[in-house]
Amino acid sequence: MNEQYKQLGVSDAVLTYGETILASLRERFDAIDAIAEANQLKVINAMQKNRVAANHFNLSTGYGYDDEGRDTLERVYADCFGAEAALVRPQITCGTHALALALGANLLPGDELLSPVGAPYDTLEEVIGIRESVGSLKEYGVSYRQVDLLPDGSFDLDGIRAAINEKTKLVTIQRSKGYATRPSFSVEQIGQLIAFCKRCKPDVICMVDNCYGEFTELTEPVNVGADMMVGSLIKNPGGGLAPTGGYICGRADLIERCARRLTAPGLGREVGANLGLLTSFYQGFFLAPTVVASAVKGAVFAAACYERLGFRVVPPAAETRHDIIQAVELGSREGMIAFCKGIQSAAPVDSYVTPEPSPMPGYDSDVIMAAGAFVQGSSIELSADGPTRPPYAVYFQGGLTWYHAKLGILMSLQKMQEAGLISL
Numbered sequence: 001m002n003e004q005y006k007q008l009g010v011s012d013a014v015l016t017y018g019e020t021i022l023a024s025l026r027e028r029f030d031a032i033d034a035i036a037e038a039n040q041l042k043v044i045n046a047m048q049k050n051r052v053a054a055n056h057f058n059l060s061t062g063y064g065y066d067d068e069g070r071d072t073l074e075r076v077y078a079d080c081f082g083a084e085a086a087l088v089r090p091q092i093t094c095g096t097h098a099l100a101l102a103l104g105a106n107l108l109p110g111d112e113l114l115s116p117v118g119a120p121y122d123t124l125e126e127v128i129g130i131r132e133s134v135g136s137l138k139e140y141g142v143s144y145r146q147v148d149l150l151p152d153g154s155f156d157l158d159g160i161r162a163a164i165n166e167k168t169k170l171v172t173i174q175r176s177k178g179y180a181t182r183p184s185f186s187v188e189q190i191g192q193l194i195a196f197c198k199r200c201k202p203d204v205i206c207m208v209d210n211c212y213g214e215f216t217e218l219t220e221p222v223n224v225g226a227d228m229m230v231g232s233l234i235k236n237p238g239g240g241l242a243p244t245g246g247y248i249c250g251r252a253d254l255i256e257r258c259a260r261r262l263t264a265p266g267l268g269r270e271v272g273a274n275l276g277l278l279t280s281f282y283q284g285f286f287l288a289p290t291v292v293a294s295a296v297k298g299a300v301f302a303a304a305c306y307e308r309l310g311f312r313v314v315p316p317a318a319e320t321r322h323d324i325i326q327a328v329e330l331g332s333r334e335g336m337i338a339f340c341k342g343i344q345s346a347a348p349v350d351s352y353v354t355p356e357p358s359p360m361p362g363y364d365s366d367v368i369m370a371a372g373a374f375v376q377g378s379s380i381e382l383s384a385d386g387p388t389r390p391p392y393a394v395y396f397q398g399g400l401t402w403y404h405a406k407l408g409i410l411m412s413l414q415k416m417q418e419a420g421l422i423s424l
Contacts, residue, residue, distance in 0.1 A: 347372020
């Protein structure tokens with residue numbers, strides 16, 4: 001096997017270093033597999049409960065009236081995640097779209113949106129109106145305020161209590177770190193934050209951006225009081241097979257508003273053709289717990305490799321995981337480029353391409369992205385990206401198989417070594 005790694009460009013020194021790190025991670029990997037097994041059973045139970053059958057994979061076109069497969073898939077999502085209802089559609093193009101849809105459907109002029117976890121992910125800045133944009137919530141008369149996290153990464157409860165007022169309609173909680181180097185939040189922490197916000201204002205809607213977090217734990221935010229939970233199908237729940245799509249699940253009345261915002265008042269969830277994508281949606285969801293486990297193993301391996309080399313990693317290698325994202329502060333633009341070159345060179349698709357920082361829609365600085373993916377932009381596939389700004393952190397995620405994630409990390413080390421940025 002060592003010869004095969006050498007053929008792919010991994011030197012003996014890098015391979016030996018990687019194997020040394022892996023020897024210390026066996027118990028961690030066993031625990032990750034146990035979570036995957038429990039979540040796999042949860043998915044199967046939801047599919048069996050809703051009597052998923054071969055006819056549910058049939059194509060629908062046009063209006064999509066009476067699409068039994070689409071409606072059953074939404075019941076599977078709702079039951080698996082413990083929600084009253086779910087909206088799972090290929091017409092939801094990405095995670096940002098799903099979040100914008102949920103916010104726009106449930107905020108009216110004069111309402112206020114609160115983020116109690118600091119600044120939102122970059123692409124939401126224009127959705128909210130933090131950065132001026134046509135069609136933003138701000139343009140429609142929705143105000144926004146945020147409460148930053150305390151220096152230790154915990155919630156500023158006094159600040160949140162002071163910020164919640166009679167106009168506060170919806171609280172948005174981002175589970176994953178996004179392009180920040182703060183810790184991601186556990187489901188338990190999210191539940192505590194939701195309970196606190198509800199004590200301050202019982203009728204406030206609590207929405208969780210669950211992107212990158214699905215199936216990394218035994219429970220999901222809806223199980224601890226979230227009124228809505230939002231995600232992308234080209235991340236965890238699509239299992240690497242869904243070619244597009246997003247989901248929103250939670251309280252039935254809020255999901256109905258989302259459906260009417262997605263289509264039109266009076267139409268709601270009754271329309272929306274599946275366009276032949278249901279097999280990949282069902283099968284991807286079925287595979288998701290195992291695929292997510294592979295990605296989590298890759299994240300732990302990356303953290304352990306780079307932490308031992310002296311780089312700051314978030315979260316640390318020994319910390320329990322709440323999403324698939326691993327941040328590594330590389331300290332320089334050159335480090336980010338070398339790391340991403342390694343990830344790209346390990347890809348099955350476009351492995352010969354050299355990633356370079358460039359402008360990206362929705363971001364205010366150049367972004368470098370490495371992703372040789374079967375689905376464009378799929379973050380559950382092996383990828384790494386980040387804005388090229390201090391502290392020059394790269395965000396590694398994904399890996400449809402653990403072995404591919406392992407190769408990606410080894411190749412990142414290889415490119416870093418060749419660039420003279422690390423010494424093994």
